Amino acid sequence: MLIRTSIAIVAIAFGVSAVIAQSDPTAARKALMKENGAQAKAGAAMVKGEAPFDLAKAKLVFTTYADAAGKMPGLFPDNSKTGGETTAAPKIWEDMNGFKAAFAKFGSESKAAADSVKDLDSFKAAFGNVGKNCGGCHELYRIKKS
Numbered sequence: 001m002l003i004r005t006s007i008a009i010v011a012i013a014f015g016v017s018a019v020i021a022q023s024d025p026t027a028a029r030k031a032l033m034k035e036n037g038a039q040a041k042a043g044a045a046m047v048k049g050e051a052p053f054d055l056a057k058a059k060l061v062f063t064t065y066a067d068a069a070g071k072m073p074g075l076f077p078d079n080s081k082t083g084g085e086t087t088a089a090p091k092i093w094e095d096m097n098g099f100k101a102a103f104a105k106f107g108s109e110s111k112a113a114a115d116s117v118k119d120l121d122s123f124k125a126a127f128g129n130v131g132k133n134c135g136g137c138h139e140l141y142r143i144k145k146s
């Protein structure tokens with residue numbers, strides 16, 4: 001009985017977060033991207049020597065990117081083209097395969113970087129390379145806000 005109750009509670013907790021992603025995918029994808037932005041800032045501070053190099057933090061930059069790359073493609077249903085102050089460009093839905101491929105590339109490069117980074121020099125190189133994906137995708141698939 002007790003076991004059944006806890007299983008039910010766990011099921012409810014999982015269900016709720018899934019519903020949030022489904023009912024407000026725009027908020028979910030913006031939150032993931034904000035997290036990428038925060039990690040990019042932390043990484044840039046280490047590269048510039050404004051913050052001490054920390055291997056765990058360096059890896060976290062790339063594992064955060066990889067996590068977002070895995071979740072993002074599922075957060076663009078047809079009914080999320082507008083609203084929620086989205087900056088997602090219509091091109092995403094016209095070229096969903098290209099958009100998903102861009103996330104697959106970003107994800108695999110981020111994972112490889114998380115595995116290979118070992119010191120500040122290797123971090124600088126990987127951070128620069130992986131970071132090209134950000135602007136590259138935004139250029140194509142994001143509306144510029146004036």
Ligand code: HEC
Pocket residue numbers: 026029030031033034036037040065085086087088089099102103106130131133134135137138141142
């Ligand atoms: C393959 C595509 C893609 C890649 C790669 C990508 N982004 Fe984004 N990003 C988007 C899209 C699409 C949006 C707009 C989401 C929306 O408004 O619905 C966005 C929005 C953002 C935002 C604004 C979030 C907000 O509050 O509205 C930030 C910050 C951001 N991205 C940072 C990054 C950083 C940093 C990287 C690289 C480490 C990155 N992105 C890589 C597609 C991408």
